[in-house]
Amino acid sequence: MESINAKYVSQKISKTRWKPVSHSTLQQPEIFATGSWDNEENKISLWSIGNHENVAMDDGNEGDPQVLCEHKHDGDVLDLQTLSVSQHWARAHRYPCDSAPCTSVVCSSPEIVTVGEDGRIVVFRADHEGVVQTIENADSSTIHAVTYLRTTEILTVNSIGQLKMWDLRQHSKSPSQIFSLSGDRVPLHCVDRHPNQQHIVATGGQDGMLCVWDVRQGNSPFSLMEAHSAEMWEVHFHPTNPDHMFTCSEDGSLLHWETSSQSDLPSFLQGNRNNSMISRSAMPSAGGNQSIISAWLSGDSSKSRLETTHMLPSQTLSVNSLDVLGHYLVCGTDGEAIFVHRQIPV
Amino acid sequence: MEEVDVEPVITNIPAASHDKHLGFAWGPGDILVYETLYKASGSKRSPCTFIHEVRKDEDIYSPILRKLFNESHHIFVGLQTIGEDLPSKSKKPQFVSVSKNYRSVIRACMEELQQVAVSTKDSKLATEYGNQVSILLAIELIWNLCEVLFIDAAPAGSLLLHLLDWIRLHRADVDEKARDVLQSESPAEHCDYWDVVVSYVLQGRLEEARQMLVKQAMLHPASRNMYKLMDSLLSKMPFYKPGGTQPLAEFDVKWRHWHDEVDRCLQDGSFASNQHLELICKILVGDEDTLLTQKELLSTWYHFLVTRLLFCHPTVKATELHFYAQSCLTMFLDPRSTPEPLDSILLAAFEIDIHQVIKDCSIALNNWWFVAHITDLLDHCKLLKSHNLHFGSNLREFLLLEYASGLFTHHSLWQLAVDYFDHCSEFGRVYLELLIERVPLDTERKALKVLRICEQRQMSEQVRSICKIMAMRTLRNNRLGSALSWSIRAKDAALATLISERFLQDYCERGTFSDLDLIDNLGSAMLLSDRLTFLGKYREFHKLYGEKRFREAATLLLSLMTAKIAPRSFWMTLLTDALPLLEQKEVIFTANQTYELMYCLEELTSSLNTTAPSKDKPMQEDEVEKTKVELLRLAMARNLAIAIVKEGTVET
Incomplete structure (x- = not known):
């Protein structure tokens, strides 16, 4: 595991995010941001892993993440997303809505959506002073995470195990659709959407269960997989190679999920084909030809291979956050360590 | 009483001058000192209103030493899982490598401190870092010697080689x-x-x-x-x-x-x-x-x-070392100078007196980190004789508990302490139970983490109290839905009743339910408390009514009263809800059901009458109530008539 780099940072890490790079330049990511929690003084820090010329400069500990800058943050950092570095700070201080902790934030330039423990959804614009839109009492319980489904639709998960879809254009107080696990109300903690096939959504819950949903049909999850033994804090599809997925959990593990469909086609080709087929014919997945359905929705685990591998050496304290970009993965733990993996096999 | 080994250290409390009287309270790691109101006659001085916190262990607040605590925690947990079943011979190399891991962590920490000490411009900070470096240096020196003499316990010949390396x-x-x-x-x-x-x-x-x-x-x-x-x-x-x-x-x-x-x-x-x-x-x-x-x-x-x-x-041979050590010490040192603590610790080590080493270190060092970890390691090597303490269970557990409770007072390191408590078989759990309830819960995420710790250890009492705290907090913020789900998680019937009551109150005021996404999905959790069951069922009635499934709605409504699920105070509302059903063109309540409905109304009114009409109620409200009852009676009578006719008619 020599491609994994661990660094102890003297603060419990609640979030880690890569600074996005443009895909066209084939650049490797080198800057990531972390947020800490439970400290008397919490910080957002930007780190560089220095892949290029500056490796020569820090002799001895090459590749060790170096702090670029730090910024104090009132209260625990619960979520952060980076648009660009300049906008980062200004927004960081706008989260707290009514002193109720804000739990998650998502942005799709220039709009920013935040959700909080007060069950409220607030929409900001990066270039705008005030609040653009607020949905009061959007949820009776805490909203744990939010993600964009399409440009005007967002998905939220809450602490009573529901996945809700909201259409921001409609300005209505109720969600356009509610999905839920049958009956047991296990809180959901994270949600992520398939990068190419927007109807595929993955969520992770308190019992460590990974659910894959097809938001076009049905209101119960398409497949359920036992992943972790404790709360799953984050789930992420690989942004460019969505056959891979990563999850991290309170039990201190970080899993790499890989589906491979039977088709011999390289997965990216297949992914493209899926998209076009489905958009043209809106084919129902049940009974349809297996090979054109995304591996995540094939459901039958015997037919599509789903492999999981542990990514971290034995680790006892919670892995709170992860982010993946290209061949690079970064995660932060309650053990006050940041792990950077440089060669994830995707 | 036992003798004290060293004179106690005196700490001056800056704000308390000599003629003031101080009181204090023990904390797990710190001591709280406050001025007591002891007034000598005549003095009119108002007492100081401050409480001082005296910290024994400043080290846990050092950002660099935090890395030491975190990394060693990982090693500690690994050490506890080294298989009990392995023969002791094959375990020895593992213990030596664990010991080396600990030392390399100390070294890494020391190097970083050294760098910071050199680069800092603040001379006071620099000396502080310098002190920490020298402490770590001494710790590493002692640890290394203990590793050579106790853990590795090399035979004659290779013993000297190890000492040379040292x-x-x-x-x-x-x-x-x-x-x-x-x-x-x-x-x-x-x-x-x-x-x-x-x-x-x-x-x-x-x-x-x-x-x-x-x-x-x-x-x-x-x-x-x-x-x-x-x-x-x-x-x-x-x-x-x-x-x-x-x-x-x-x-x-x-x-x-x-x-x-x-x-x-x-x-x-x-x-x-x-x-x-x-x-x-x-x-x-x-x-x-x-x-x-x-x-x-x-x-x-x-x-x-x-x-x-x-x-x-x-x-x-290791057994002969003490003789040479003693003579070297006397030959080398100035006869007038007294040996430093480090000298006596090393001498005790050369004498293979483990307990003396641990005791001297506990006295000389300002934190428990070293003694706790080395004692644990030596205990795993089965090197500690059963040493009777007058308190606690055994030496290892005592030291680990001290260290862990020190960690627990830290705002962030408390999570590490949990694993240490887990590996203290006798008192660890009690400590954890007492301390975990006192972790401040700022966010829900932190509460979830604390809950997970409790749930993994089946500490149901603590789980309940945490959920209750969260429920009360959300309730204060008027987040009824959240509060209800917390109280369901706490399985706290009384609290659930209270919150359901609030929901019903809200309904009476506004005529609509809030937080439908939760109430509609209660499932079996509904059975937690009678009032919650009623809330869920009552909402179900509204749903059926909304879907125009009148017959089912009517049956449900009636059963809510006859099965005594609904609180008596709510009956009037339920009966009023029955009114539109009675007024439907179609017969919904059967004759028998109507009888029951009438019986309910009578029971209600008679109980209202027996309790003396409250005088403070305005007359108007009383009037409204009366009209309502009249209306109901009329509607019921009409419905009964139609129902009897309908039931008596043979359809052809």
């Missing part, structure tokens, strides 16, 4: 000096040249000493033979090879042979013309007086000890 590791300043010398233009004429050579010899690094000597020999072609002789003496010195086939006795014979040869060279004055070479020769022969002249280079008595063993008793 000295070399902690006297690395020679290498720095050597680098300076070698980088100078003419190393052989550098002022530190001979210091370096002698230091190398004193540390038994003969190969390096020889390489240095070559440079000198080249400068003095005249005394070439003398240098050649020294070179051969140095190269011939036998070292024990651990793991080899060579028996110890054979090595001993070889070594004696070499020793005699060196002695012969000294006697016949082969090096008489060169004082430096003669000095080295005297060191090689193990001459104690000569060694004592090199105090500057040896700098510590334990270096002297190891050098003396190297050149006089290379086959020393």
Whole structure:
């Protein structure tokens, strides 16, 4: 595991995010941001892993993440997303809505959506002073995470195990659709959407269960997989190679999920084909030809291979956050360590 | 009462002057000190309103030492899982490697502290860091010695090699000096040249000493033979090879042979013309007086000890060490000076007195980190005799508990302490139970983490209290939905009743339900409390009504009253809800159901009448109530009539 780099940072890490790079330049990511929690003084820090010329400069500990800058943050950092570095700070201080902790934030330039423990959804614009839109009492319980489904639709998960879809254009107080696990109300903690096939959504819950949903049909999850033994804090599809997925959990593990469909086609080709087929014919997945359905929705685990591998050496304290970009993965733990993996096999 | 080992340290509380009276309360790690209201007659001074927190252990607040705590936590947890079933022989290498891991963590921490100490501009901070470095240095020194003597417990022969490694590791300043010398233009004429050579010899690094000597020999072609002789003496010195086939006795014979040869060279004055070479020769022969002249280079008595063993008793056994150690200490130190704590700790280690080492360290060091971890490791090696404490269960557990409760007072490191408590079989759980309830819960995420810790350990009492705290907090913020789901998680019927009550109250005021997404999905959790069941069922009635499934709605409504699920105070509302159903064109309530409905109404009104009509109720409200009852009676009578007719009619 020599491609994994661990660094102890003297603060419990609640979030880690890569600074996005443009895909066209084939650049490797080198800057990531972390947020800490439970400290008397919490910080957002930007780190560089220095892949290029500056490796020569820090002799001895090459590749060790170096702090670029730090910024104090009132209260625990619960979520952060980076648009660009300049906008980062200004927004960081706008989260707290009514002193109720804000739990998650998502942005799709220039709009920013935040959700909080007060069950409220607030929409900001990066270039705008005030609040653009607020949905009061959007949820009776805490909203744990939010993600964009399409440009005007967002998905939220809450602490009573529901996945809700909201259409921001409609300005209505109720969600356009509610999905839920049958009956047991296990809180959901994270949600992520398939990068190419927007109807595929993955969520992770308190019992460590990974659910894959097809938001076009049905209101119960398409497949359920036992992943972790404790709360799953984050789930992420690989942004460019969505056959891979990563999850991290309170039990201190970080899993790499890989589906491979039977088709011999390289997965990216297949992914493209899926998209076009489905958009043209809106084919129902049940009974349809297996090979054109995304591996995540094939459901039958015997037919599509789903492999999981542990990514971290034995680790006892919670892995709170992860982010993946290209061949690079970064995660932060309650053990006050940041792990950077440089060669994830995707 | 037991004697105190050392005089207690006095801490001055800055704000409390001498004529004030202080009270205090123990905390797990800290002490709270406050001024008590003790007024001598006549004094009118108002007492100070501050409470002072006296921290015993400042170290856990150091950002760099936090890395030490975090990394060692990981090693600690790994150590606890080393299989019990393995034979003790195969475990030893594992324990040694665990010990090395601990030491490398200390080293890493020390290096970082050193860097910071050098780079910081604040002189006060720099000295603070410097102090921490020297403490860590001492800790590492002691740990390393304990590793050699107790954990590894090397047999005679290899024992000395380990001790040499120990000295070399902690006297690395020679290498720095050597680098300076070698980088100078003419190393052989550098002022530190001979210091370096002698230091190398004193540390038994003969190969390096020889390489240095070559440079000198080249400068003095005249005394070439003398240098050649020294070179051969140095190269011939036998070292024990651990793991080899060579028996110890054979090595001993070889070594004696070499020793005699060196002695012969000294006697016949082969090096008489060169004082430096003669000095080295005297060191090689193990001459104690000569060694004592090199105090500057040896700098510590334990270096002297190891050098003396190297050149006089290379086959020393661990059990014999204490004798040499004691004599070296007395020979080396100024008779007037008293030994430092470090000296007595090391001496105790050489005497293989583990308990004394732990005790002295606990007194001398300002934090529990070291003693807790080394005691745990030694306990795993089965080296601690059952030592009766007058308190707690055993030494290991006592120290671990002290360390962990210190961690728990930290705002962020408390999570580490949990695992330490887990591995204290006797009192760990009690400690954890008491402390975990006191973790401040700022966010839901933190609450979830604390809950997970409790749930994994089946601490149901604590789970309930945490959920309750969260429920009350959300309730205060008027987040009924959240509060309800927390109280369901706490399985707290009383609280659920209270919150359901609030929901119903809200409904009565506004006429609509809030938080439908939760209430509609209660499922079996509904059975937690009667009131919650009623809330869920009542909402179900509204749903059925909304879906125009009137018959089912009516049955449900009636059963809510007859099965006594609905609280009596809510009956009037339920009956009012029945009104539109009674007024429907179609017959919804059967005759029997209507009878029951009427019975309910009568029961309600009679109970209302028996309780004396409250005077403070305005007349108007009473009137409204009366009209309502009248209306209901009328509607019921009408419905009954239609129902009887309908039920009596045979459809053709």
